[in-house]
Amino acid sequence: NAGVTQTPKFRVLKTGQSMTLLCAQDMNHEYMYWYRQDPGMGLRLIHYSVGEGTTAKGEVPDGYNVSRLKKQNFLLGLESAAPSQTSVYFCASSLRLSGANVLTFGAGSRLTVL
């Protein structure tokens, strides 16, 4: 099993450019999440999805959009990248909808915005 796969692993953008990060999971998990990780700030939830065709805002959603057209894929888009969006982005998925929710993470995508 591949688990959770993120592409690309690295990307450099100029301010104002757009891009999409792709997350794919092969575990038939219902729930998927996008987090960003910044030094000294832990992980902060950007958006999440509780099923195909549904998305919801997390803690820091501004400047990002997401789509979940297929159950196994969760896309994170930046329409107009800003230097403040330089970060490491992690996708995660889980089976259960409850607080007893073990997350399976991808290896991360490092984004630099110049």
Place this chain on the structure above:
Amino acid sequence: AQSVTQPDIHITVSEGASLELRCNYSYGATPYLFWYVQSPGQGLQLLLKYFSGDTLVQGIKGFEAEFKRSQSSFNLRKPSVHWSDAAEYFCAVGLNTNAGKSTFGDGTTLTVKP
């Protein structure tokens, strides 16, 4: 809102020494508690979790954690640290009323001296 505090940003221990990483949470009821580990350049991996029952839980790689309700703590321990344990460790809290979303602490970086 719930919160998770990891008071130690960085800890250095000698190989073979014991380890304790601290985690405190703020919430009225007993949440679900997790410890994740992140090796350099990797995603997060679950070490152990506490849902209910025995307050001392065992995890992978020889780690254990103890839930103390009176102290709102869930500290991670290992009797003898190996060089391969050098990583960043995250404590996380999950709630039933939170659509399965987890809140993460800011992380503790562990350095292991030879």
